[in-house]
Every structure is written in C-alpha cells, then in structure tokens.
Amino acid sequence: MDALDVARWQFGVTTVYHFLFVPLTIGLSVLVAILQTMWHRTGNERYLKLTKFYGKLFLINFAMGVVTGIVQEFQFGMNWSDYSRFVGDIFGAPLAIEALVAFFLESTFIGLWIFGWDRLPKRAHLASIWAAAIGTNLSAYFILAANSFMQNPVGYRINPDSGRAELTDFPAVLTNKVALITFPHTLAGSFLVAGSLIVAVGLWHVIRNRDSADTGAYRFATKFGSWVVLIASAAVLFTGDIQGKIMTDVQPMKMAAAEGLYTTESPASFSVLTIGSLDGSREVFALKIPYLLSYLGTGDPNGTVHGIDDLQAQYATQYGAGSYTPIIPVTYWSFRFMIAFGLAAGAIALLVLWTQRKGRTPSSKWLLRAGLAMPVLPLLANSFGWIFTEMGRQPWIVFGEMLTRNGVSRSVSLAEVLTSFTAFTLIYATLAVIEVKLLLRYAKAGVPDVSEQPPTDDADDAERPLAFAY
Incomplete structure (x- = not known):
C-alpha cells in the first residue's frame, strides 16, 4: 500500500x-x-x-x-x-x-x-x-x-x-x-x-x-x-x-469491462449473471441474452463490440507498455x-x-x-x-x-x-x-399544522420580524 x-x-x-x-x-x-x-x-x-x-x-x-x-x-x-x-x-x-x-x-x-x-x-x-x-x-x-x-x-x-x-x-x-x-x-x-x-x-x-x-x-x-x-x-x-x-x-474498454468481454464479438451477448475466476480472466458459467450487448453498445443487434484483449494491445501500441484494463x-x-x-x-x-x-x-x-x-x-x-x-x-x-x-x-x-x-x-x-x-x-x-396561513400578496407586513418558518 x-x-x-x-x-x-x-x-x-x-x-x-x-x-x-x-x-x-x-x-x-x-x-x-x-x-x-x-x-x-x-x-x-x-x-x-x-x-x-x-x-x-x-x-x-x-x-x-x-x-x-x-x-x-x-x-x-x-x-x-x-x-x-x-x-x-x-x-x-x-x-x-x-x-x-x-x-x-x-x-x-x-x-x-x-x-x-x-x-x-x-x-x-x-x-x-x-x-x-x-x-x-x-x-x-x-x-x-x-x-x-x-x-x-x-x-x-x-x-x-x-x-x-x-x-x-x-x-x-x-x-x-x-x-x-x-x-x-x-x-x-x-x-x-x-x-x-x-x-x-x-x-x-x-x-x-x-x-x-x-x-x-x-x-x-x-x-x-x-x-x-x-x-x-x-x-x-x-x-x-x-x-x-x-x-x-469514446471509451470502448469501459464497455468491454462492463461485460467482462475479452474477445471481440459480433454479435455480442449480454450476460445477466457470470461466474468466473477470482481475477475475472476466465468464465466458468454465464447466463446470456444474445445480441443485447451489441445493441447496447452500437444500436445494432449485430454490431461489433471490441474485447479487452484487442483493446489492451491497441492501447499498448498507442500509449506505451503497461496495463490499460480496469478491475474487471x-x-x-x-x-x-x-x-x-x-x-x-x-x-x-x-x-x-x-x-x-x-x-x-x-x-x-x-x-x-x-x-x-x-x-x-x-x-x-x-x-x-x-x-x-x-x-x-x-x-x-x-x-x-x-x-x-x-x-x-x-x-x-x-x-x-x-x-x-x-x-x-x-x-x-x-x-x-x-x-x-x-x-x-x-x-x-408528520406534516405540520398550517392553520395560520402566510399573508397574501397585498398584506402589509413591513413590520413583521424575520422568522425561520420551520
């Protein structure tokens, strides 16, 4: 630390x-x-x-x-x-x-x-x-x-x-x-x-x-x-x-991380529930909805959603060596x-x-x-x-x-x-x-007693003292 x-x-x-x-x-x-x-x-x-x-x-x-x-x-x-x-x-x-x-x-x-x-x-x-x-x-x-x-x-x-x-x-x-x-x-x-x-x-x-x-x-x-x-x-x-x-x-890695999607897919499914390894790098079980991730990410049910591995390689080339992957x-x-x-x-x-x-x-x-x-x-x-x-x-x-x-x-x-x-x-x-x-x-x-109503628009309250209403 x-x-x-x-x-x-x-x-x-x-x-x-x-x-x-x-x-x-x-x-x-x-x-x-x-x-x-x-x-x-x-x-x-x-x-x-x-x-x-x-x-x-x-x-x-x-x-x-x-x-x-x-x-x-x-x-x-x-x-x-x-x-x-x-x-x-x-x-x-x-x-x-x-x-x-x-x-x-x-x-x-x-x-x-x-x-x-x-x-x-x-x-x-x-x-x-x-x-x-x-x-x-x-x-x-x-x-x-x-x-x-x-x-x-x-x-x-x-x-x-x-x-x-x-x-x-x-x-x-x-x-x-x-x-x-x-x-x-x-x-x-x-x-x-x-x-x-x-x-x-x-x-x-x-x-x-x-x-x-x-x-x-x-x-x-x-x-x-x-x-x-x-x-x-x-x-x-x-x-x-x-x-x-x-x-x-603008941030394709964030969408890939939201799904835990490591490989680029077209179309891409959205997982309602995934059980994976502790580091999030391997999928053990997943309940998925086909085409949904592609629609969420691109508006096209058959759209391409880039995976974490491909984006990591792209960013390493663009920005230099290092990990550009969030905690999945x-x-x-x-x-x-x-x-x-x-x-x-x-x-x-x-x-x-x-x-x-x-x-x-x-x-x-x-x-x-x-x-x-x-x-x-x-x-x-x-x-x-x-x-x-x-x-x-x-x-x-x-x-x-x-x-x-x-x-x-x-x-x-x-x-x-x-x-x-x-x-x-x-x-x-x-x-x-x-x-x-x-x-x-x-x-x-509960609600307060409001039997004493506030003055109307034309009321003459110039001499009324400043008061906290609550």
Whole structure:
C-alpha cells in the first residue's frame, strides 16, 4: 500500500458519501417546488402541508450535502496536485462557474425561501424555490461537465513547453457529448431517489397512522412519489441506453469491462449473471441474452463490440507498455448492481400504486418494509453507477492523456494521506448518524399544522420580524 492507493480510496469514499446527498437534493428541490406550485394554484391546504413537510427534509439533506461537497475540491490540491497542475486550466473553469453562479443562485434563493414564508408575496416566494431548484440543477451540470472532460477530453491543447492541458474551446467543454447525456441520466437518477423518499415516508404514515386527519395528504404523497419513480425509471433506461452507446464510442474498454468481454464479438451477448475466476480472466458459467450487448453498445443487434484483449494491445501500441484494463469484477458487478437496484425501486413503486387502486388503503407489513427500503435502492444504484463510471476509466485519470498514478501529489506522504483519510471517514460516519436521525425524527413527526396561513400578496407586513418558518 502506498500514498496513491490511500488517496484513491479517500477520494472514492468521500465521493460516494457526498453523492448520497446530491441526488436527493437535486430531485427534492424540484418536487418541493412542484408541490408548492400546486398549493399556489389550487389553495388546497394539503399541498402546503406536503411542501413544508418535504421541504424540511430537503433542507436537512441540502445542509449535509454542502458540508461534504466542500471536501471534494480540497482534495484536488491536497492529494492530487499533479493532476490539478496538468488540467486545472480546464477543470477549474466549470467548477468556478458552478461556485460563482449556480451555487450562489441556489444558496441565495434557498435562504429567501426559508425565511420568506411570512414576508414575501406568495408569487415571489414560489419563484424563490424554483430559482433554488434551477440553481441546484445548473450546479450539477457544471460539475458533470468537468467530470465529462476526464471521460472524453475536448476543447483543449497540450502546451509543449509546460506540459499542461490548456483550454481552447470552453463551449466544447460544456457541450461535450458525454456531459450532454450524463446530465439527464443523473437527473433521472436523482428523481428516482427523491420520489422513493416521498413514497417511503408517505406510505409509512398511511399504514401506521390510518386514522390520522392527514391520511389524504399522505395517500397523495405515495401516489405522487410513485409516479415520479416510474417516470424517472423510464428516463433512466432511455438515457442510459444512449449513454452506453456514447461510452462505447469514446471509451470502448469501459464497455468491454462492463461485460467482462475479452474477445471481440459480433454479435455480442449480454450476460445477466457470470461466474468466473477470482481475477475475472476466465468464465466458468454465464447466463446470456444474445445480441443485447451489441445493441447496447452500437444500436445494432449485430454490431461489433471490441474485447479487452484487442483493446489492451491497441492501447499498448498507442500509449506505451503497461496495463490499460480496469478491475474487471468491479466494473462487471457494479454495472449490474446499478441496473438491478434501480429496477427494484421502480417495481416497488408499481406495487404501491396497485395497492391503492380504486381508493384502497394499503395495510401489508411486507409492503411497508418494501416501501421503507425504496430510498436505499436508488441510492445504491447511483453509487454503483459512479463506481462503474470512475473505475471503468482506470488506469486513466484523464482518458488518453494522464494516468491516475501520475496525478497524485508527490510531496504528500503515506502517513499524511492515511491521517486525512481516517479523519474524514470518522467525521463522515458521525455526519451520517446525524443525518439519518434528523431525517427519521422529522419524517415521523408528520406534516405540520398550517392553520395560520402566510399573508397574501397585498398584506402589509413591513413590520413583521424575520422568522425561520420551520
């Protein structure tokens, strides 16, 4: 074990942990805005209750996401300074815009939304949550544009004197074809997480508090969240299909690693389950679907999918001697876990809708347990998706331009990286406990009492003190 190994583990752990909060923040920001819009248009009190209820959960999650996200950027200077020197001119541009524009927009209007219930006109207050939601999604786009450069470098040149990558075409970075499909795919996954949380909380109250005066609000929440999950599931499959074809075009080794395909095949089958040797180099048993991998990779059921061995030989000739193959068992299983957990969440949402058809009230304990598992399933799907995305790119930190081992800080020792890794892991574990306890406490508390309505647009509240609505 050396500093490179620990630095990679630290970045992997902090990234996956941070991304537990990101999709929920992205999805809930929009869904809470939709609920408030429904209240604004109809005046129905139950939509106001749900807005404040899920808005509170959104704010808890947003706060944790901000705290954990800051650490990500610090690591570029701490553990990955050689990478930062090489690509900072390009990578820093979208991150700077994200911080100066998107995050500023997001955080400013979230503040207005929090404190504006009793002071802002209803339309202005509604606009503030939509502005915050737009800022949240813009923030995601700029970050994904930066990551997409690592997957498919565009809009740059290598300065022969400094050896650094320099930005030549910023619009090309923002319109990178990997970013253009990764963004909607990530948004769909985020709505899958947010919709699942709405279903889980609503279903718990429907089954456990059947005689509550707010049962109607919870029943609506479970239906609303279930439809969000089903639509998001379809969007994930659609965008994932496009993403797979782009991935095969720009990173054929990643697609080969996703299947554990060592020899070039035309047509190529997709294995639902494979049992192989421990190093992933030999297949013992496989359950395969003919033609599917060719379609996923090329759009043609008879298309050619290049194998790992052929690509390794090609890259060794192109880039020099060395291994250009990622860890096959990791890429193979993370790809399948991503798909399986996402589909499982969609199946539970369909079951929840079925049990509430024709005004029925669900009561099954098994359904409740499945519903409570719903938020975890898409979170796992998102996490395995990012593990596959980043591990499948290895050994490159910038595909075709910089190897991961060349991006680590040379002046940081193993002891220093171990110290920061241990400290961050312990802090994150503590934050996880706090996050879960806060979410469970306020989720169990139920929707708030909104009998005292906010003032209308023409109310004179100039002397009203600034107050936190939650």
